[in-house]
Amino acid sequence: MSSGALWAVVLAGSVGCYLLKLAGLSVPAAWVQHPTVVRLVEFVPAALLAALVAVQAATSDGALVLDGRLVGLAVAALALALRAPFVVVLVLAGAAGALVHVVGA
């Protein structure tokens, strides 16, 4: 793809993504207070975050992949259960993932 075409892709994607963000903030308050919407926004984050956790920890290029990321995730879960601070959780998960990579390689 030419540089011009790539710029077009970058800018079109950026404008589109911005408008999607703005739309969320701009819908009338009455819609937001509708019981169905209230219910939806109460539970959407859990579904979304869990889906992201699963996809980022156990898939790669459209296939299920089991590697050090799952070990990192298990370490993170343990740290969270022990109420470790956020940064500590991330550092431990990263260290675990790196360790598996080093040992495995």
Place this chain on the structure above:
Amino acid sequence: MVADPVRTATLRDAVGLGVAVGLYGAAFGAAAVGAGLSTWQAVAMSALMFTGASQFALVGVLAAGGGPAAAVGSALLLGTRNTVYGVRLAPVLMPRGRLRRAAAAHWVIDETTAMAVAAPDRELGRLAFRVTGATIYLGWNAMTLVGALGAGSLGETAQAALDSVVPAAFLALLWPRLRRGAPEAVAQRRVALGGAVVALALTPFVPAGLQVVLAVAAVALVGRRRTGTAT
């Protein structure tokens, strides 16, 4: 300013998140240049699009040889998450005037939403949104530049560490909703499990990124039907 502990905790988490996400920005910069974008195109994407999953999806499609429509389309699909976040954030932020709303919209992403919504009250919610947004915006853009310039020189071990940090970060955001004592923790756990299972099951069959959106839609549909019959 009174240094109350809740406020301090909010600030600390926001900065921690900003640093962690910033590190991931380096991975994005490297991925973007690897997909054929110039350094400036990678930097422009982080500054203008500023929503990590969409950015990764766009360069991922380009790297896999996808066309412009598929690349932009995948970014927009993942961007619909932010519309839902905006709806959730509107009552917390209540931006006055078109200009403030337009400015706030740019920072409506996973992390700022999670931090703002998790805050115990509206004032702290706004603070969390602003601090998280600012930290992540700075970290994400600066590290995109670093990653783009240093593309290819990121060691495999550093990459493995980064790969483990991202799911852990999402898990850390999810955790408080599932913890015993959280409102409707049992239902939240069921929803989370459903989202994860559907996303994994769809992974081999749909384009990268789409399975997350479909998982949320599926869980929302099931939840809606169940609520409808129960009442």
